[in-house]
Amino acid sequence: MVRPEKATLTDRDPQERQRQGSELNEAEAIERAKQGDAQAFQALYDKHKRRVYSLCLRMTANTAEAEDLTQEAFLQLYRKIATFRGESAFSTWLHRLSVNVVLMHLRKKSLPVVSLEETTQGGEEDTPKKDFGAEDLALAGSIDRLHLQKAVDDLPPGYRTIFVLHDVEGYEHNEIATIVGCSIGNSKSQLHKARMKLRDLLKLNRAEKAGKS
Amino acid sequence: MNCVELQESLAEIEDGSRADQRAHLKTCAECSALVADLNLIASSAIDLREAEEPSPRVWNSIEIAVRQLEAELNLIASSAIELREAEEPSPRVWNSIEIALRQEGLIRPPRSSRSLLPSLSSRWAWARWMVPAAAVLLIAVGVYVRQHSLAQQLATDLATHPASAAVSDVAIAGLNDDDLLQEVSEQTPAMKAQYADNLRSVNEYIQDAKGNVDANPNDEEARRSLLEAYQEKAMLFELAMDRTQP
Missing domain, CATH: 1.10.1740.10 (RNA polymerase sigma factor, region 2, helix turn helix motif)
Structure with a gap:
């Protein structure tokens, strides 16, 4: 050539x-x-x-x-x-x-591309629980990018993959299912759980900041 | 729909826009806040898309790796050329090709008389032997003529044993023009007229050259012309022999 x-x-x-x-x-x-x-x-x-x-x-x-x-x-x-x-x-x-x-x-690295929780079905340990008795600090209409970044980094790898592919990179669930090798329902479910987890992490971060001040 | 059911339904309908979701959200501030937060997270996520700039060392590493890759590819390419004629096929390969082509009639079997030394068994074998012999003799005469450049000596030689006459005699004794023409007319009749013409021309050329040498025995040019004339005749015989062979 x-x-x-x-x-x-x-x-x-x-x-x-x-x-x-x-x-x-x-x-x-x-x-x-x-x-x-x-x-x-x-x-x-x-x-x-x-x-x-x-x-x-x-x-x-x-x-x-x-x-x-x-x-x-x-x-x-x-x-x-x-x-x-x-x-x-x-x-x-x-x-x-x-x-x-x-x-x-x-x-x-043997890290789960899709959360293991999804494959075993029923383990809800990682799913954020709604604590109805606790004070609910809403995210108040804005999220600091650095905090969001930090929260995404703290997600379990399986959740992180789906969240990044869908919400950050803009892939559809059917595309994610093909890329990652899971079902569309699995992708939707994991995305929801990832968002819930992120909400918890962000609120925790906000509470920590509020406690410090 | 209660709060737990709403949370579960959000996996499918993320924004809470379904009728039963909307009905619950109207009456539940906590779930409304949840849906708002989730939507906010989703919409903020896009800010992370191009948020980071890689360190310059990433490009440096890529650059080095690309150079290495290029060097390796060039090495492979240059080594590959050496493989081009590295292997000799087994003689079986040619044998098979030859057999196949013979079966298809694309090549003829080798002639038994095609050896370097002409066979003595064929009809015109004597003539084929004489062609190289005549050529050798002509060359020898040429060398002789060139070496004996003293005019007197050459003149004497030509008087007693004229080289041209000797050559002519030998050539004619070994390769009679008529015999040659007969052979040509048998093998390739269409060429006979042309050969007769050529023979006539070359004989005239020889006669002229001989005349010049006789007239000017010291003339180098005349002797060279005579030698060339005989060489032409020998070549003509060789050509005729080649054409008349099957």
Whole structure:
């Protein structure tokens, strides 16, 4: 295979790369990256890195793992970009590829991609209980992003996966069922429980803050 | 619907928009707050989508890994070329090909008389032996003529044992023009006229060259022309022999 002359991979300033990347039309960048053009690949990285890294970080709740997985996702992209035929949006395709990288990692770590509770049916230990006697501190119409982030990180891995895929990344339950390998009902149920758990965690956090002040 | 039933139903209808859910929510402030919170969590979640910027070391690692990958791929590609002609097929392969092509009539079986040395058993074997012999003789004469450049000596030689005459005699004794034409007319009659023409031309060329050498025994150019004329005739005989072979 004869490849066109490649741009050198240099340690250019990310902002400079971003500027050059934005000058490069995405479709053109994809085509050039398919030919092994390093500059075009950098442009794609700069454009999509935040989305991919955020996904990895949300699903693993671990910075080091998220960085490794982001790297792995973009290396997979480099290896597989020639197979991208434009049947879906590039961001959708890359995103799906990244999700698969993360899920593969979670499976290797033997972390439940879907909560074990769901498979045994009936264990409600993890499900937040409504304590009707306790003072109910409502979330009062706003959620601080950092607190939400922290609460998502504290979710059990199974809940976290479904919550991130549905509420953060915008996948539908049928898509999640396919990606994760569970039923649609299971996905819905876990999402609901994840939200309930998050509400508890956020309220707990708020109560702690109120107690301190 | 009570509070527990409402919570369970929220897994299916998340926003509490079903009629029985709405009816309960109108009368229950706690469940209304719950649904509002859940909706708030869902709507806030999208803020997490591109919230994080990876460290620059992520790209550095990707860059290094891509370089390594490229180097490995280049190594594989360059090594792969070495595999191109690395293997010799077994002789069986050619045997099978040959058999198949012969069966299909695409190639003819090898001729038994196609050895380097012409067979003595064939009808025109004597002529085939004489072609190379005549060629060797012609070349020898050429060398002889070139080496004996002293005019007097050459003149004497030509007078007593003229090289051209010797060559001509040998050639004619071994390869009579008529015999050759007869052979050509038997094997490839269409070519006979052309060969007769060519023979006539080359014989005239020889006669002219001989005349020049006789007239100017010191003339190098004339001697070279005579040698070339004989070489042409030998070539013509060789061609004829090749064409007339089956």
